[in-house]
Amino acid sequence: MMRSSKIGLALTVLLIAVTAAGAASIKNTKHDLSSGSTGATYKATNTDQICVFCHTPHNSAQDIPLWNRANPTATSFTLYSSSGMNNAPVKQGFTADSISLFCMSCHDGATGLGGAVHNDPNGLAITMVGDDTISGDANLGTDLSNDHPVNFLVTASGISTDGNLGALDIGTNPPTMKTADVTNGLPLFRSARGATTLECGSCHKVHDNTDAPFLRTTMAGSKLCLGCHKK
Numbered sequence: 001m002m003r004s005s006k007i008g009l010a011l012t013v014l015l016i017a018v019t020a021a022g023a024a025s026i027k028n029t030k031h032d033l034s035s036g037s038t039g040a041t042y043k044a045t046n047t048d049q050i051c052v053f054c055h056t057p058h059n060s061a062q063d064i065p066l067w068n069r070a071n072p073t074a075t076s077f078t079l080y081s082s083s084g085m086n087n088a089p090v091k092q093g094f095t096a097d098s099i100s101l102f103c104m105s106c107h108d109g110a111t112g113l114g115g116a117v118h119n120d121p122n123g124l125a126i127t128m129v130g131d132d133t134i135s136g137d138a139n140l141g142t143d144l145s146n147d148h149p150v151n152f153l154v155t156a157s158g159i160s161t162d163g164n165l166g167a168l169d170i171g172t173n174p175p176t177m178k179t180a181d182v183t184n185g186l187p188l189f190r191s192a193r194g195a196t197t198l199e200c201g202s203c204h205k206v207h208d209n210t211d212a213p214f215l216r217t218t219m220a221g222s223k224l225c226l227g228c229h230k231k
Ligand code: HEC
Pocket: 026, 031, 032, 050, 051, 052, 053, 054, 055, 065, 099, 102, 103, 201, 204, 205, 206, 207
């Protein structure tokens, strides 16, 4: 019995390790559009590659982050703006290098999921099971004036005038902002607006669905919101 219980223990340890490794992966999430993905309804018929929908090792469409998609027109979007904002809001248009625009190359509900892939695997155009565009709640359209502001520059002076925002840390890579409610700061991104732009990726973790839906931290007790806002 001694032997089998040791094997049992080894198996349990292995299972825990596999579960932990699996949890932090894009595999089989809704962002795994490969033909074998068990988590996605939108997926390919003819490629089991995962990264190719967004990245390529060579000849990328946008340098950073080796972006493999034809993005929609940056200026065709309307963003959130309000007179209450202390960091300058942007009403009209993304910058062409905005990570948020990259998200919209699928979440605008109009750009093809497989159709907009810039370099197809083995030169073969990707075809999808069913629709090539997103419909339903995950289709945010091009009017983002009713969505949390993105692609605007967060500045130390904007934070200080507001008085209820977390602190900016430009010493980390990437720079972050955080309140005392979170251990890890939430990332800010570089764009043509500056080095500390708030983007979709400040709240969302595109490769990891541990805190669904692809969030940087849990929404339990509104922890994510309280990570930047002192309310
Ligand atoms: C659905 C689109 C999408 C897919 C699929 C995807 N990525 Fe990404 N990836 C992004 C976006 C957007 C960024 C930049 C935003 C960010 O870092 O949050 C990024 C950033 C990165 C970065 C740089 C930042 C970091 O997190 O280290 C690496 C490396 C990366 N991806 C690797 C991969 C690999 C490897 C795969 C396949 C296993 C993959 N990605 C699949 C969208 C995607």
